[in-house]
Structures are given as structure tokens and as C-alpha cells.
Amino acid sequence: MNIKVLYAFGGIPPYYDATLRTLARKGVDISVMIPKGKGLSLGQNVKLIDDAPSCYKVIQAEEKRAILGKPYFPRLPAILLEERPNIVVMGWPYFLQFFFQPALRKAIKATNTKLVIREIPFRVPPYGAVSAFFKEHRFFDEGMRLLNEQPLFLFRQWVLARIRRYCYRRADGALAYATVGKEIMPTYGIAADKVFVTYNANDTDELFAIKQRLTEAGTPQKRNPHRVIHVGRLVKWKRVDLLMETFAKVLPRFPEAELVIIGDGPELEPLKQQAAALNLTGKVLFTGAIYDYAQIASYLTSSAVYTLAGMGGLSINDAMTFGLPVICSVCDGTERDLVIDGENGFFFKENDADDLAAKLTILFEEPERAVKMGKAAWKVIRDKVNLDTVSERYIHAFCKIVSGNRMVPGEEIASTSSLGISTDEQKSVRPLNLKTSEPLQASPSNEQPMNNRRDY
Numbered sequence: 001m002n003i004k005v006l007y008a009f010g011g012i013p014p015y016y017d018a019t020l021r022t023l024a025r026k027g028v029d030i031s032v033m034i035p036k037g038k039g040l041s042l043g044q045n046v047k048l049i050d051d052a053p054s055c056y057k058v059i060q061a062e063e064k065r066a067i068l069g070k071p072y073f074p075r076l077p078a079i080l081l082e083e084r085p086n087i088v089v090m091g092w093p094y095f096l097q098f099f100f101q102p103a104l105r106k107a108i109k110a111t112n113t114k115l116v117i118r119e120i121p122f123r124v125p126p127y128g129a130v131s132a133f134f135k136e137h138r139f140f141d142e143g144m145r146l147l148n149e150q151p152l153f154l155f156r157q158w159v160l161a162r163i164r165r166y167c168y169r170r171a172d173g174a175l176a177y178a179t180v181g182k183e184i185m186p187t188y189g190i191a192a193d194k195v196f197v198t199y200n201a202n203d204t205d206e207l208f209a210i211k212q213r214l215t216e217a218g219t220p221q222k223r224n225p226h227r228v229i230h231v232g233r234l235v236k237w238k239r240v241d242l243l244m245e246t247f248a249k250v251l252p253r254f255p256e257a258e259l260v261i262i263g264d265g266p267e268l269e270p271l272k273q274q275a276a277a278l279n280l281t282g283k284v285l286f287t288g289a290i291y292d293y294a295q296i297a298s299y300l301t302s303s304a305v306y307t308l309a310g311m312g313g314l315s316i317n318d319a320m321t322f323g324l325p326v327i328c329s330v331c332d333g334t335e336r337d338l339v340i341d342g343e344n345g346f347f348f349k350e351n352d353a354d355d356l357a358a359k360l361t362i363l364f365e366e367p368e369r370a371v372k373m374g375k376a377a378w379k380v381i382r383d384k385v386n387l388d389t390v391s392e393r394y395i396h397a398f399c400k401i402v403s404g405n406r407m408v409p410g411e412e413i414a415s416t417s418s419l420g421i422s423t424d425e426q427k428s429v430r431p432l433n434l435k436t437s438e439p440l441q442a443s444p445s446n447e448q449p450m451n452n453r454r455d456y
Contacts, residue, residue: 003028005088008091008094018205022388031059034058034061061073068163072096077101077104080108084111096164096167098167098170114172114401116397117185120176120177120333126184127161143237168190179336198397199385201385204321205387210293211297223301224257224258226254226256229305231306232315234263234265238309240310243309244259244275246356248278249357250364254364258284260284260285260299261285262288262299297322304364305370311331312331320380323377323378324374325363325376326339327345327347327363329349
């Protein structure tokens with residue numbers, strides 16, 4: 001089955017570029033519509049791809065705001081008539097355009113295109129429970145501004161819920177990053193068997209290759225069993241300030257402990273000031289933004305624990321790839337598919353520095369347990385959530401949606417053979433098979449002082 005898919009997104013980050021490239025190599029005809037310049041839906045310091053891809057088509061188009069301030073592409077109906085895809089995949093908030101623009105509905109009908117909604121619905125209230133949901137859950141933006149208290153907030157959410165329901169009831173399928181989508185999306189009127197959980201992955205082909213090289217080199221990084229690391233944009237809702245507060249609590253008990261913070265953003269200077277105020281100078285390393293996987297791998301393999309104190313997701317995948325146990329709380333919903341409490345990491349009570357400190361203390365006190373949990377973390381990435389398995393889930397969903405068949409509970413994910421790809425071609429796009437099933441672990445040591453590291 002030859003499938004042509006048109007995406008409508010606010011931009012292409014590197015991790016999703018890897019997914020799109022893999023889908024293209026496996027036989028899916030991919031086109032992506034993105035805004036000219038910086039997209040209106042993007043957060044601060046979001047990294048986008050620099051080079052134009054050669055294996056899928058990118059269409060740059062003007063972006064405008066609709067009545068509720070949500071961005072949309074005015075030319076999308078014309079692009080649909082030109083491209084005539086089997087499927088149009090629209091992410092949040094772009095699928096709201098289906099409601100606002102009659103021309104889009106007409107173009108979808110004229111081209112017999114299947115409408116597919118793609119989003120992470122972890123902060124989406126179940127339909128019919130808007131008021132109760134937002135009374136129980138505080139709703140912040142990236143700058144940790146509490147939106148619940150803004151005038152007309154609940155009315156706005158009530159309106160959006162009804163527009164979302166209009167779109168979902170008419171969609172041919174929905175793609176969810178996490179299994180929480182199976183719970184939330186059907187409340188908006190789409191059948192549960194039309195919701196496909198794809199998971200989400202970074203470029204694990206590259207990560208596995210780096211892991212392979214490091215394993216074969218046989219010269220592991222010096223590892224501090226009391227080093228905790230965080231990777232991500234430095235915006236307030238990542239709660240790196242909470243991680244710093246927690247680190248200050250455990251440091252007196254573990255004076256050799258170190259904290260590595262990889263990333264850049266508007267919170268960098270405030271966090272440096274916080275480190276000074278907490279007397280953490282020399283114990284916290286701010287590397288700045290690093291986009292080179294090999295450099296990130298060197299920091300991960302010399303650390304013992306990965307901690308995500310606030311919102312996020314894909315950094316958990318990277319940490320688990322390199323054999324680190326993960327401590328996190330409420331992230332983006334994907335953490336519930338990755339972290340098994342007590343087996344490959346811990347969940348802590350949201351915004352609770354004392355509980356986070358207690359979980360971190362357990363792994364600092366029992367380094368052997370941390371190593372064992374890191375091995376379990378690696379196996380989740382190796383066997384369940386990687387570029388190959390995620391792309392197969394997308395292809396399975398596309399095939400089901402185009403054919404009109406429903407998802408059968410317990411059904412196996414479709415093989416790329418359904419797209420006419422030969423066995424040899426399939427092997428060429430699968431991740432490397434490491435010679436060992438164990439994660440790359442460095443010998444326990446704290447001999448590598450952080451102030452000898454280059455500040456990238």
C-alpha cells in the first residue's frame with residue numbers, strides 16, 4: 001500500500017525530523033507544511049532543523065491567527081488540492097482550522113483525504129469536565145504563569161473543548177504520544193479503536209551508534225555515583241529551580257555530589273543566581289545548550305541519576321538509552337509509558353522538594369541499585385520505544401486509517417512489508433544491534449572534577 005501523508009506543523013524539531021526521515025525510508029510519501037519563519041505555536045528556545053531534508057518535502061506557508069488566537073495555514077486547502085494526500089496529519093492547535101475554515105473541509109472531502117489529529121493530550125480535560133478538571137489542576141504556561149486565574153479562562157476552555165469535539169468526531173484517526181491519549185481522546189467523540197498510540201522517540205539510530213562506539217572503545221567515562229543530571233530548555237515549567245533546591249538539601253549528606261544542567265533559555269541567569277544563593281558554586285555545572293549527541297552522551301555516562309523536576313519528555317528517553325534511572329513527576333504523559341516506579345526510576349510528588357530529595361537519596365545511598373535500575377531503563381528503549389518501533393506504529397496507524405479498518409485489541413503492529421519494502425531495505429533502517437544487552441556503565445568514580453569541564 002502506497003501512502004502519501006501531509007503534515008501541518010508549527011516547525012520540525014530534530015527529533016521529529018528523524019521520525020519523518022525513517023518513515024520516508026520505509027516507503028511513506030511525506031510532505032510537511034510549516035510556517036515561514038518562526039512558528040506562532042513554538043515555545044522559547046525550541047531547536048528546529050537547520051538543513052532541508054532530501055527524503056521528504058517541506059512546504060513553507062504563511063501562518064495567521066484565528067479568532068481564538070490559535071495559528072492556522074490559510075493556504076492549506078489549496079495545498080491539499082495540489083498534493084492530494086491520503087492522510088493529512090494536523091497537530092495542536094492546527095487541527096482547529098478544520099472547524100474555522102469551511103474551505104478546508106471542502107478540500108478534504110474533494111480529495112478524499114483522511115483527517116488525522118496528532119497531539120499530547122496530557123493537559124486536556126475530559127470532555128464535559130472542564131470546570132472540575134481546572135479546579136483540580138493548575139494550568140501554567142512555560143513561564144509558570146497560572147492561567148486558571150485569567151479572566152474568561154474557563155469560558156475559553158469550554159469553547160475550545162467544543163471545537164475540539166467537533167474536530168475529533170469528524171476525524172478518521174488520532175495519534176497520541178502516550179497511552180493517556182486512549183483515555184482522553186475518546187471523550188471527544190472519536191472511537192477508541194481510531195486512537196493509535198505511537199510513543200515518541202529521539203534519533204535512537206544515532207544514539208545507538210554512539211553507544212556502540214563507546215562500548216567497543218572500552219574506555220568508559222569516569223562516573224560519579226552521586227552525580228545527577230538534567231537536560232532541557234531552561235524555562236520555568238521545567239522546574240530546574242526545584243531540582244536546585246533539592247540538590248541543596250542532599251548535598252550536606254553527600255558532599256561529593258554534583259549537578260549537571262545541560263540547556264539554555266531565559267532561566268539560565270536566574271538559575272545561576274540561585275546556585276550562588278544556595279552556596280552551590282563549584283557543585284553545579286551549567287554547560288549551556290548542547291545539540292551534539294556525542295557530547296550529551298559523555299555527560300550522561302558520567303552521571304548516575306537523571307532527574308526531570310517539571311515538564312518535559314524526550315530527555316527521559318535519552319537518559320534511559322544510556323542506562324540512567326529516572327526520577328520525575330508530572331511531565332507530558334510519556335513518562336508513564338517509560339518509567340516503572342521502583343524498577344527503572346521513581347516518581348516523586350509534584351513540586352515537592354522533600355519527596356524528590358528522598359528519592360534521590362535512595363539512589364545515592366545504593367549505587368548498585370541505581371546501576372540495576374539503569375539497566376532496566378535501557379531495556380525499555382531497546383525493546384519498546386525507539387525510532388524503529390515508533391515508526392512502525394505510525395505505519396500501522398496509517399495503513400489502518402487509509403484502509404478503514406479498526407484497531408483490534410492486542411493486534412500486532414504492522415510490518416513495513418505492508419508498504420512493499422523488501423526485507424533488506426527494512427534492515428537498513430533498523431537501529432544497530434549492540435553486542436551487549438547491558439547499558440554502557442562507567443566505573444564508579446568521582447575523580448573527574450566538574451570545574452575541569454569546558455563550559456560549552
